Amino acid sequence: MNIVLVEDNILLAQQFRRTLEKSGYEVYVSPHAVGAIDLIDEVHPGAIVLDMLLIGSTALPLLHEMQSHDDLARIPVIMVTSLADDLSFESLKPYGVTHLLDKTSMHPEDLIAAVRSVTL
Amino acid sequence: MKGSDNAQQRGVDYKSLSSLMIAAHELKSPLALLRQLALSLESEDLSESERREIAHHMKLVSERALRLTTDLTKAQRLEDGLFTLEPINPQQLCEEVAYEIAPLYRACGRELKVTRRQRPLLAIANKDLLRRILLNFADNALYYGDEMTPVELSVSARNNGGIIRLGIRDYGPALPADMWQSLGAGPRRPEQLHARPSSSGLGLSIAQQFARAMNGTVGTTRHRNGASFHVDIYASQQLTLI
Numbered sequence A: 001m002n003i004v005l006v007e008d009n010i011l012l013a014q015q016f017r018r019t020l021e022k023s024g025y026e027v028y029v030s031p032h033a034v035g036a037i038d039l040i041d042e043v044h045p046g047a048i049v050l051d052m053l054l055i056g057s058t059a060l061p062l063l064h065e066m067q068s069h070d071d072l073a074r075i076p077v078i079m080v081t082s083l084a085d086d087l088s089f090e091s092l093k094p095y096g097v098t099h100l101l102d103k104t105s106m107h108p109e110d111l112i113a114a115v116r117s118v119t120l
Numbered sequence B: 001m002k003g004s005d006n007a008q009q010r011g012v013d014y015k016s017l018s019s020l021m022i023a024a025h026e027l028k029s030p031l032a033l034l035r036q037l038a039l040s041l042e043s044e045d046l047s048e049s050e051r052r053e054i055a056h057h058m059k060l061v062s063e064r065a066l067r068l069t070t071d072l073t074k075a076q077r078l079e080d081g082l083f084t085l086e087p088i089n090p091q092q093l094c095e096e097v098a099y100e101i102a103p104l105y106r107a108c109g110r111e112l113k114v115t116r117r118q119r120p121l122l123a124i125a126n127k128d129l130l131r132r133i134l135l136n137f138a139d140n141a142l143y144y145g146d147e148m149t150p151v152e153l154s155v156s157a158r159n160n161g162g163i164i165r166l167g168i169r170d171y172g173p174a175l176p177a178d179m180w181q182s183l184g185a186g187p188r189r190p191e192q193l194h195a196r197p198s199s200s201g202l203g204l205s206i207a208q209q210f211a212r213a214m215n216g217t218v219g220t221t222r223h224r225n226g227a228s229f230h231v232d233i234y235a236s237q238q239l240t241l242i
Helices: A010-022 A033-043 A059-065 A089-095 A110-120 B005-008 B014-043 B048-080 B092-109 B128-144 B177-182 B200-213
Strands: A004-005 A024-030 A047-052 A076-081 A097-102 B086-088 B110-113 B123-125 B149-160 B163-171 B216-225 B225-232
Touching: A004 A010, A004 A059, A004 A110, A004 B014, A010 A024, A010 B014, A010 B048, A024 A033, A024 A110, A033 A047, A033 A059, A047 B149, A059 A089, A089 A097, A089 B048, A097 A110, A097 B110, B005 B086, B014 B048, B048 B092, B048 B128, B048 B200, B086 B092, B086 B128, B092 B128, B092 B149, B092 B163, B110 B128, B123 B128, B123 B225, B128 B163, B128 B200, B128 B225, B200 B216, B200 B225
Parallel strands: A004 A024, A004 A047, A047 A076, A076 A097, B110 B149
Antiparallel strands: B086 B123, B149 B163, B163 B225, B216 B225
C-alpha cells in the first residue's frame, strides 16, 4: 500500500517514513504541496499523511485541489501537525481529513493506527 | 476596566510576551522531533545502524535548538555592547560555517557549497555574531530549499570594495510576498506567526539584530526558483594599506 507523506522537516519525514515502512507501507515523501500533487497522481496512495505548515504554503491549497477532483477527494488524509490545538477537526473533515494528530503528543503507533484504520 | 488597562496595571510586557510566544513556537518543532526520535528508540524494533542514525539525528536537532536559544540570549544582550568588532576574513568564516553545519546538511541529504574567491577580502565584524547570522541563513536554506539542490554560500565586494556581502542562495519555492514585506519589521506578533508557513521569521529577525549591532544590514532577494539571504558589513581598509 502506497502512502504519500507531505512533510517539510526532512528529519521528521525520515522518522515517519521509517515508522510506516516498518509496518509494511511504501512511503513517498514530498516537502511541499506542489510536489505532493504530482506524487499523488503518480503513486495513487491509499492515504496521505499531511503536515499543515509546508514550504511555500500551508496544506490548505493542497486539500482544496484534492477536493476538486473526484478521485483525489476520496483519498483519506491524516493531518499530523504541531498546530493541532489551534485547528478544528470538524472544519477539516469536509476536506477528507480523517484524523488530526498532534506532533507534540502523538506516539509513532498513533500514526500507524491512523493509517491502518483508513487503509484496511 | 479594559483588558489592556488591566494588563498594564499588572505590568504585562506584551512585546516580551510576543517574543516569548514566537520563541516557544520555534522551539516546538525541534522538541517534537526529539520526542518522536526518542519514542522510536524506546519502542521500535531497530537495527544497530538505525539506532546510531537516530541518536545522531537527536544530537543534530538538539544542537539546532540550542543554537536558537543561544541566539535569543545574545540578542537580548546586544545592548550591553559586550562584543568587539575586528578585521576578519569572511571567506574563512564561510568555510568554518559550512564545516560546522555540514553534519546537519548531510543528515538531510543536502550540501552547502562555498564559492571560492581569488582575491582575499577583510571585513569589520564580530566573528561570533557574523557566524551566527550565517548559521541562521544556512539553517533557513536547508529547510526551505528543494531536496537534491545545493545551497551556495559566497562572499562578494560591493560599493567599490567598501561593503562586504556574505550571502546564501537556495533553490526552492519562492517566498510569499507577505514574508518579504515583513522582513525588517523585527519579531512578529503571534497573530502574524504563520505569515510564512513553517516559520515565524524569528531566525531572520535575530540575524537582523546581530547585523545592526555590527553596523550592517540583512537583505533578501527573491528568485523564481528560491531565495538569497545576505548580510552586508563594512570592509576593513587594512588591505588597502599594504
